[in-house]
Amino acid sequence: MSDYLGYKDKVCVVTGAASGMGRALTEMLVDLGASVFAIDRVAAGVPGVTREIIADLGAKASIDAAFAELPERIDVFFGVAGVAGVHNSFLETMTVNYVSNKYVTDAYLVDRVAEGGSIAFVTSAGGLRWEFPDIRAELTPFTDPDADWDALVQRVADFDASYGGDLPGFRGYILSKRALNLLVAERVQTFAEKRVRINAILPAMTATGMIGDFAEQRGGMDNLKAGSTGPAGRLAEPADMARTLVFLGSDLAGFVSGSFFDVDFGMNALELAGIAPMRTKWTMHESLSAQPA
Template sequence: MSDILGYKGKRVIVSGCFSGMGEATAKLLLELGAEVHGLDFRDSSLPLASFTNVDLRDPASIEAAVAGIGGKVDALFNCAGLPQSFPPLDVMKVNFIGLRHLTEQVLPLMGPGGAIASIASTGGLGWSRRIPTNMEFVTTKGYDAAVAWCEAHLDDVVKEGYSFSKENVIVWTQFMGAHLIKKGIRINCTLPSPTQTPMMATFEAASGKDVVAAAAEPMGRYSTPAEQAGGIVLLNSDLAGIVNGVVFPVDGGFMGGVATGQVDLSVMMRRSAPAEA
């Protein structure tokens, strides 16, 4: 039972491994004995099996990185992301379009028992109010088609990019869960509470510190990257072998507090999107 999570000797890919949740995830996987291949726009100093600079805004960069890793891949951790301070189309490309393209490139390297986990956000909780729109977008075919869809809907749907990108991580995860499980591959995503990462100052400036603090209730503090890594590593582990298509709150009780009326949403409702980092 010493390797109950089943990562020893597994080949895994972590995007966004330079800092924050992605770095914490890669560190934990290394401690668990995994062979970790990292991807990021900025260089990582971790003792990885390999590291490749990748720009998720460039499909050729993604394709080259996955081809360079090659071989069998047991798990993919989609941890890279941009906050809403970047141009909306860049946010969409990194947070969803590039994430999807990376996953599609890795899938042929996976077999039964493979697992994918992505970081979504409480900022994407509006997905349930516009599933037809989300489904139209997530079922576009290919990177360029997804970008074209966003360009055609920048003002009325995409807007600042962050909320819509995270909505689509959630919807796409649930949609793909029903397809990939037939191949023995699982896909899930996490909903983090506000987390003390290098991007937190950007989130506080964009959404308002009071809004971010409201999303940290009832715990009353920001989570740590290591705490968030625990959730996403659990989802891709052997221990969670039947967990599939799940949107998994890693939020100190926020979602439960909302559902039972114990978290006051009035502050958050004054802004368009709650945030995490």
């Protein structure tokens, strides 16, 4: 029997490994024989991982300390961790969901992911339409390769200040996921030079640790389900996302880079076909100018 996935003894790093999608992914990778380094701000406790690393992805020093504990050579990196932005400030949401991933990509993954390796980020269906020119123009200050951690945090704070200085976290959620999608697209060439692939998945609403926050934001679980189940007729499960991530990091996806996987059972397809209304086609500026934050 052939090992088409090819995870045996590969060094895999998963952020957000303690809960939801990251946990489901970590369990699968262990099962597939990978050497898994599980990063989270809380103990993951997934049996069989090579090492568990507690780190706060909202703090540069903590990320640096985590990478000091990781092997020099990484085969597959999965950036899964994130916050919902419902009980987080705009700056915190942008920092954990985006600034950390950009910093890790530019400061570490460029050198540490081995030839033939793979990077996959979990963004969100909330980050759709990042490629629309007017939306993309709002994102480019955040993907600037020359912007280091401090510069990026300053740009986020300046963006917040330009809209009054008290933007809620959920605004940061959309911006962070859009920016991460653009980052993936912009870094394709950089990583291709080392035959490293970089991709993103855009999950639909998924029953994970953050579903309670999203339900709160949408006026309760019934409302959330009514607006988010789509053609599948159910919310996604963490394993639905983990399986797609396993594919993207595997040998099966060896010619897949710069892809944006809608893991939504067709919800975005309906929007693209004009069958369902397109939800997120507005720029941040249009949205923030039209209604109070």
